[in-house]
Amino acid sequence: MDYSLEEAARRIARARHLVAFTGAGISAESGIPTFRGPGGIWDKYDPQVLELDFFLRNYDRVWPVIKDMFYTVIHKAEPNPAHYTLADWEKRGLLKAVITQNIDNLHQKAGSRNVIEYHGNTRQAVCLDCGRTVPLTEEILSQQVPRCPHCGGRLKPDFVFFGEPIPPEAARKALEHTLRSDVYLVIGTTGIIIPASLLPYEAKRNGATVIEVNLHPSEYTGKITDIFLQGKAGEILPALAKETEKFLPSSN
Numbered sequence: 167m168d169y170s171l172e173e174a175a176r177r178i179a180r181a182r183h184l185v186a187f188t189g190a191g192i193s194a195e196s197g198i199p200t201f202r203g204p205g206g207i208w209d210k211y212d213p214q215v216l217e218l219d220f221f222l223r224n225y226d227r228v229w230p231v232i233k234d235m236f237y238t239v240i241h242k243a244e245p246n247p248a249h250y251t252l253a254d255w256e257k258r259g260l261l262k263a264v265i266t267q268n269i270d271n272l273h274q275k276a277g278s279r280n281v282i283e284y285h286g287n288t289r290q291a292v293c294l295d296c297g298r299t300v301p302l303t304e305e306i307l308s309q310q311v312p313r314c315p316h317c318g319g320r321l322k323p324d325f326v327f328f329g330e331p332i333p334p335e336a337a338r339k340a341l342e343h344t345l346r347s348d349v350y351l352v353i354g355t356t357g358i359i360i361p362a363s364l365l366p367y368e369a370k371r372n373g374a375t376v377i378e379v380n381l382h383p384s385e386y387t388g389k390i391t392d393i394f395l396q397g398k399a400g401e402i403l404p405a406l407a408k409e410t411e412k413f414l415p416s417s418n
């Protein structure tokens with residue numbers, strides 16, 4: 167395993183199909199807590215609130231908790247330099263896709279367009295009674311327990327709960343980009359949430375160079391990571407972008 171920012175930059179500049187795979191860590195500096203680690207979401211809440219059965223059985227009690235866990239913080243959050251770096255690379259044709267496990271919309275807010283939301287999103291909900299998709303407006307979220315504006319039915323946030331399948335279109339696109347990738351940039355993820363966590367292994371098996379950015383070693387580090395850049399995503403990504411410029415054909 168290598169630790170060189172310069173080597174990572176060289177690989178990125180020469181990539182034919184650079185793909186980023188992101189987890190909660192990329193949004194930590196935007197003020198959104200990760201699941202694990204000190205101050206993480208699981209220090210404060212019981213993970214069973216994101217189990218579908220539990221949610222359905224305790225609808226009125228769980229919704230306020232989910233609002234507090236995700237919506238209040240996420241709606242206020244702004245992208246950080248890590249999100250902006252990826253958006254800039256995409257605009258310039260260097261990065262082909264972002265596959266994210268996050269549901270916070272920050273890649274899109276930063277300007278990324280090809281964002282594959284592996285675990286869904288917080289923008290909308292699906293009515294479990296009439297089947298309609300309902301945008302989660304401030305108005306709906308201001309209700310103590312949100313209900314479908316069309317039929318009064320129960321709304322399930324459009325993100326993936328424990329035990330639910332991955333949205334098929336996202337799963338298909340993610341695998342397609344993973345298998346095409348020659349440089350796979352893994353940012354801020356522990357690598358333990360299956361099946362999302364399997365994607366970097368697929369990339370590696372298919373011959374990609376795996377570059378990892380994380381505050382701490384993850385499940386990938388020491389196994390499939392070729393270059394490990396330890397630190398905060400919001401600091402490493404801009405530094406990596408600056409270094410990458412040295413290896414790109416000059417624009418003037």
Ligand code: NAD
Pocket residue numbers: 188189190191192193194195198199200201202203206207267268269270285353354355356357358359379380381382384397398399400
């Ligand atoms: P996780 O919370 O399990 O782990 C976060 C990872 O990020 C750790 O490896 C940690 O070392 C690293 N990290 C923390 N701060 C960092 C920083 N500043 N820079 C770089 N790395 C940093 O997250 P996960 O592996 O993504 O899995 C949790 C699941 O929780 C995901 O599926 C995701 O859907 C969901 N989740 C999403 C959000 C969000 O949308 N922002 C927030 C929390 C959890």
Ligand code: ZN
Pocket residue numbers: 293294295296297298314315316317318319320
């Ligand atoms: Zn409805």
